[in-house]
Amino acid sequence: MTVHHPQSPQFFLTSPSPCPYLPGRAERKVFTHLVGERAPGLLDLLSQGGFRRSQNIAYRPACEKCRACISVRILTDEFQPSRNMRRILKTNSDLVGELRGAEPSSEQYSLFRSYLESRHASGGMAEMSVLDYAMMIEDSQVDTRVVEYRKRGPDSGFTDDRSGELMAVALTDVMSDGLSMVYSYFETEAQERSLGTYMILDHIEKARRMGLPYLYLGYWVKGSKKMDYKIRFQPQEHLTPKGWERYQG
Template sequence: MTHHPTQSPQFFLTAPSPCPYIEGQFERKVFTHLVGDKAPEMNDLLTQGGFRRSQNIAYRPACETCRACVSVRIIADEFKPSKNMKRILRRNADLIGAMHDAEPTTEQYSLFRTYLDARHRKGGMSDMTVLDYAMMVEDTHVDTKIIEYRRRGPDSFITGKGQGELIAVALTDKMADGLSMVYSYYNPELEDRSLGTFLILDHIARARAAGHPHVYLGYWVEGSRKMAYKVRFGPQEHLGPKGWDRFDTEAV
């Protein structure tokens, strides 16, 4: 077993590879391992500094000629949903999310595969096996949760769980100052529900209920259609050279 020191993390730099968001650009990432007893504390500090987590790795862009990737976090206690977002909340009022420890299931993987095949067939995750999925969920040394969304049952107010088929899943890190949405997926056939938006709205509600100020959404790339949805949730802050600055979402 490889031993990774926990007191002074080592950082590494990847080789250049084609950027998935901007044609003609090449991306590089700086990364470190999140392991040991100090991993949750380190994950908090790094996420607040613009890093993202993937399994036991924390990484952030370190591109030589581009600074397009911008870390985004929603100010949960100030968030006000738009009229369309309110409609989405009403449309999904029959769903309930049950949060539990990060443990993979065959039911999750089946939905995950359906989502990838419909939405990201040519993406970097398209060939993930059930073992790869299990590693994505389980390989964590921080406080990671799985939230499973199903339709409400008659006893949901007692159990806190839904019933029936699995409709959506969120892999989420609980942090000292909020929630970090690591990865989420859902039934792609239920387009009228706008489940991607609903999952973010649900995380904002969870953060606010817990008294946490932020929901971390990862990176936004201006001009990228894949990332455009992230700036619809305001007010929010973007990480710049001088720290986190309030961002005017209405200007986009």
């Protein structure tokens, strides 16, 4: 007979569903609930084991015949931006992003809808209502922040950082050993800014300033064009059967 401690997390397995990254394959996930005062510590522990958070759920792939999803984290102290990344930082020097409370707004939702319609019109999030969006932001029992990236400075005509045009948003968890980028979206018409890359660069710097050694980027899938961008941020570690190991690519 198996006895569970009342506060021990219970894990569940999803039914197979189509893989969003590799065509023709099915995925399954193992998950548990993040609830109560133990949620932050549990998220820390599970993130080190390759789990990700979605609202009050922590999950990771548990596919029977596939191990393509690899957990990735960037070593913030050692990271040095490439020449192209430095150009992106310079291009976006008129933006400011600040870690704030996890509070949704109609302005955020408008940008979120525009992003989905441009990039993921047929994806699983395409039908999210404003209430669904609010739940995505607020339904967390860990230290979750929203980073709003807005224009600032004389070139944009704004002097108040909170009044500038909203260009990008990141939903971010603050953990004991790093920041974890849960979800991000941006103004897709501003292609010259490479805002997706910029937000990662900014989060690396934020983690470094906070004394946090890692930026968790979720899963990298070799052969998936959706995931190719993650491998450009070096040095990084990948979670292997032996534990976290520096990626030698």
